[in-house]
Amino acid sequence: MLTKTYSPLKDKILEVLDYKGKVVNEKLVPKLDKEFLLNMYKTMMLGRVADTKALQYQRQGRILTYAPIKGQEAAQVGVIAALDKQDWMVPAFRELAGMLYKGAPLKQLFMYWYGNEEGNHFDKDLKILPISVPIASQLNHAAGLAYASKIKKKGEVVVAYVGDGGTSHGEFHEAVNFSAVFDLPVIIIIQNNQWAISTPRSSQTKAKTLAHKAIGYGIEGIQVDGNDPLAMYIATKEAKEKALRGEGPTLIEALTYRLGPHTTSDDPSIYRSDDEVAYWEERDPITRFRIYLIELGHWTLEEDKALIKEYKDYVNKIFKEVEETGLIDLDEVFKYNYETMSEDLQNQLNEYKEYIKEAK
Amino acid sequence: MPLMTIIDAVKNTIDQQMELNDNVVTFGEDVGFEGGVFRATKGLQQKYGKERSFDTPLAESAIIGSAVGMAVNGLIPIPEIQFSGFVFPAINQIITHVARYRNRTKGTYSLPMVIRMPYGGGIRALEHHSESIESLFAHIPGLKVVIPSTPYDTKGLLTAAIKDPDPVIFLEPKRIYRAFKQEVPTEEYIVPIGKAKVVQQGDTITVVAWGAMVREVENAIKLLENEKINVELIDLRTIQPYDKQTLINSVKKTGRFLVVHEAYKSYGPGAELIATINEQAFLYLEAPPTRLAGFDITIPLPKGEHHFIITPKRIANEIKKVSSF
Numbered sequence: 001m002l003t004k005t006y007s008p009l010k011d012k013i014l015e016v017l018d019y020k021g022k023v024v025n026e027k028l029v030p031k032l033d034k035e036f037l038l039n040m041y042k043t044m045m046l047g048r049v050a051d052t053k054a055l056q057y058q059r060q061g062r063i064l065t066y067a068p069i070k071g072q073e074a075a076q077v078g079v080i081a082a083l084d085k086q087d088w089m090v091p092a093f094r095e096l097a098g099m100l101y102k103g104a105p106l107k108q109l110f111m112y113w114y115g116n117e118e119g120n121h122f123d124k125d126l127k128i129l130p131i132s133v134p135i136a137s138q139l140n141h142a143a144g145l146a147y148a149s150k151i152k153k154k155g156e157v158v159v160a161y162v163g164d165g166g167t168s169h170g171e172f173h174e175a176v177n178f179s180a181v182f183d184l185p186v187i188i189i190i191q192n193n194q195w196a197i198s199t200p201r202s203s204q205t206k207a208k209t210l211a212h213k214a215i216g217y218g219i220e221g222i223q224v225d226g227n228d229p230l231a232m233y234i235a236t237k238e239a240k241e242k243a244l245r246g247e248g249p250t251l252i253e254a255l256t257y258r259l260g261p262h263t264t265s266d267d268p269s270i271y272r273s274d275d276e277v278a279y280w281e282e283r284d285p286i287t288r289f290r291i292y293l294i295e296l297g298h299w300t301l302e303e304d305k306a307l308i309k310e311y312k313d314y315v316n317k318i319f320k321e322v323e324e325t326g327l328i329d330l331d332e333v334f335k336y337n338y339e340t341m342s343e344d345l346q347n348q349l350n351e352y353k354e355y356i357k358e359a360k
Numbered sequence: 361m362p363l364m365t366i367i368d369a370v371k372n373t374i375d376q377q378m379e380l381n382d383n384v385v386t387f388g389e390d391v392g393f394e395g396g397v398f399r400a401t402k403g404l405q406q407k408y409g410k411e412r413s414f415d416t417p418l419a420e421s422a423i424i425g426s427a428v429g430m431a432v433n434g435l436i437p438i439p440e441i442q443f444s445g446f447v448f449p450a451i452n453q454i455i456t457h458v459a460r461y462r463n464r465t466k467g468t469y470s471l472p473m474v475i476r477m478p479y480g481g482g483i484r485a486l487e488h489h490s491e492s493i494e495s496l497f498a499h500i501p502g503l504k505v506v507i508p509s510t511p512y513d514t515k516g517l518l519t520a521a522i523k524d525p526d527p528v529i530f531l532e533p534k535r536i537y538r539a540f541k542q543e544v545p546t547e548e549y550i551v552p553i554g555k556a557k558v559v560q561q562g563d564t565i566t567v568v569a570w571g572a573m574v575r576e577v578e579n580a581i582k583l584l585e586n587e588k589i590n591v592e593l594i595d596l597r598t599i600q601p602y603d604k605q606t607l608i609n610s611v612k613k614t615g616r617f618l619v620v621h622e623a624y625k626s627y628g629p630g631a632e633l634i635a636t637i638n639e640q641a642f643l644y645l646e647a648p649p650t651r652l653a654g655f656d657i658t659i660p661l662p663k664g665e666h667h668f669i670i671t672p673k674r675i676a677n678e679i680k681k682v683s684s685f
């Protein structure tokens with residue numbers, strides 16, 4: 001069991017690839033075929049290109065606010081790659097690459113940041129809950145999904161995301177504890193990207209690692225190199241198998257880094273040094289995975305260039321489609337507050353429509 | 361006198377009160393080092409040290425719950441909630457403790473504290489960043505709820521709130537944080553809590569607003585320049601307790617009443633104000649007292665927000681309707 005070998009008490013970090021793309025532990029390399037590995041890599045790359053583009057669109061005033069994922073692609077794709085179709089993904093708000101891997105269409109993901117509720121619901125078969133902005137609040141939903149899965153014997157595992165800052169929140173405690181008490185099939189992924197806006201991880205907790213927190217809840221925890229997609233994959237895979245055996249939740253701390261700003265309204269140069277960013281840029285998850293795949297003979301730099309070009313065009317095309325959606329119709333903003341609109345609400349809408357007609 | 365925006369006035373006031381009183385402390389998510397995401401506390405940590413201006417772990421309940429203990433133990437906390445949409449994890453502390461402490465200890469303990477938070481829509485923000493939730497607080501006995509609409513009032517009201525022996529919810533209209541500047545005295549002064557301001561006198565209709573809506577009503581009045589309508593505009597400034605007398609006096613003069621707020625219509629602040637008008641100025645009314653308020657729908661994301669936002673044009677239209685009833 002990885003969670004035994006890499007127990008938080010042993011101060012060890014689970015790694016498969018080092019930051020130069022070299023295998024650190026041959027025995028841990030998961031047996032994944034070329035197609036599978038390339039699918040992981042390509043999704044990470046699509047996430048990266050979409051992210052870069054989103055920042056560009058924001059600067060051009062075409063998108064309002066956006067929370068970048070740059071640097072966190074492995075902590076997302078590595079996890080979701082270990083899930084099955086029937087498993088649930090419960091995102092926070094910085095999981096674009098993971099959501100892509102789970103099957104969420106890029107157009108819808110962009111729609112959220114474009115400012116349209118269309119980006120908040122995915123095809124139900126994809127088993128992705130809506131983005132959750134109120135920090136840590138989504139974790140209790142994961143517990144509930146898992147509870148239902150458990151008592152109805154659905155065989156679904158639930159992966160829920162939270163940030164390092166989110167682990168300070170009461171909801172984090174409540175959800176992990178609840179999941180632990182009922183041995184629920186939950187995997188909590190802490191994307192420890194070192195910062196919660198301007199607040200460093202060291203100001204969030206005195207715990208030595210975030211994985212340590214698992215101990216107090218009586219569950220297993222593990223600290224993983226979150227920029228190593230293979231390490232994230234095997235940690236999740238083990239947690240999933242354990243969950244399916246009815247042995248309860250696992251807490252996975254993914255050590256990663258937010259290379260971009262918190263959101264497009266943030267200026268990280270105020271609170272962190274260029275050196276720190278440079279250190280993590282060297283540990284870019286995409287770079288190391290690319291080297292690994294090239295060494296394996298699965299990939300070439302030419303293919304890489306072509307892929308980036310293809311994705312740039314694709315992302316631009318998708319974003320055009322997003323922009324074509326324009327403003328939301330008046331009826332739409334009233335329609336979904338209840339299954340049946342109350343008479344009063346209907347009257348509010350009608351009166352407003354009358355006003356619009358008169359005002360013209 | 362220096363020119364200040366609302367956000368400048370917030371910072372200037374906290375700075376001044378921290379300087380005058382060692383017991384004043386301010387804290388919250390990103391409040392210390394960075395000075396808050398809106399920079400309302402910028403430079404205060406550098407000036408007063410990490411004990412008096414600090415970043416908390418990300419936990420609203422801890423921010424407000426710890427403020428209770430600090431206030432009991434002699435400090436005057438000014439906790440910041442990053443956005444009003446994230447106050448809900450702390451609602452337990454606010455309603456079950458902050459609001460009730462004085463009463464349930466028969467006055468043995470009071471909780472002098474100011475819970476600041478930016479609120480309101482119209483900035484095309486993400487989910488949970490646009491709501492107007494003043495009536496949630498105003499409904500709870502034991503809380504005062506203050507909303508400034510100008511830099512001058514911001515300083516005067518915030519000073520009053522910090523000096524107030526009871527807890528004050530200080531809602532800052534972030535849409536106009538930096539919208540305009542005004543001369544603000546450097547010395548300390550107070551704008552009393554619970555007193556409205558008659559922004560403009562008139563005898564046709566009384567229009568009441570607060571926060572960002574005051575400016576929208578002013579813009580509406582400009583649209584009505586060529587009409588024979590003399591609006592009496594009242595900036596309520598404090599939602600709880602509110603200045604009933606100023607409202608009643610005005611309605612006795614005008615006979616017409618319109619309240620404009622972005623908060624949802626049902627059970628919103630307008631309902632309370634109109635109930636008071638009906639109770640105390642009913643016989644003076646020449647038109648039904650009217651609300652122009654947020655629709656009873658979740659405030660839409662930016663691409664639909666314009667349907668929700670109350671524009672000067674709509675306000676002008678409503679003023680005309682009530683005035684000609």
Ligand SMILES: Cc1ncc(C[n+]2csc(CCOP(=O)(O)OP(=O)(O)O)c2C)c(N)n1
Binds near residue numbers: 163193197
């Ligand atoms: C309950 C709540 N409080 C405050 C916020 C404002 N806020 C948005 S993101 C953020 C920091 C989150 O940090 P972390 O959990 O580490 O996630 P990251 O942003 O690094 O992905 C804060 C304070 C919020 N969204 N929800």
Ligand SMILES: [Mg+2]
Binds near residue numbers: 164191192193196197
């Ligand atoms: Mg973080």
